Amino acid sequence: MTVGAMGLPAGTKLPPVVHHVFFWLKNPSSVEDRDRLVEGLKTLAGIPIIRQLHVGILANTEKRDVVDASWQVSELMFFDDVTGQASYQTHPLHLAFVKDCSHLWEKVIVYDAMNIFSK
Secondary structure (H helix, E strand, C coil), rough: CCEEEECCCCCCCCCCCEEEEEEECCCCCCCCHHHHHHHHHHHHHHCCCCCCCEECCCCCCCCCCCCCCCEEEEEEEECCHHHHEEEEEECCCHHHHHHHHHHEEEEEEEEEEEEECCH
């Protein structure tokens, strides 16, 4: 099998709405806090409207001026449409995640995009 985007079989199309969130921890050197946030993000997999969920930590890649290495944890989600992404915002599992984990971060930045090409 040929593997394409994000480790998916080649030719797999990703859903069109991309929701990418970056988290800066209050205690950026705390592995315990990072892991707690990661576990909290994994609970979001129980929300059926999310088509794909990817949770990551900062990669130890080449340091370049264009690379922002200031964050600690990210989440990448795909939704079928903007309505699905909006429904996610008020889903009880998302609200519980925010309630249970928001004390861990000092900053969050969200990038929402329409996926117009997937390889």
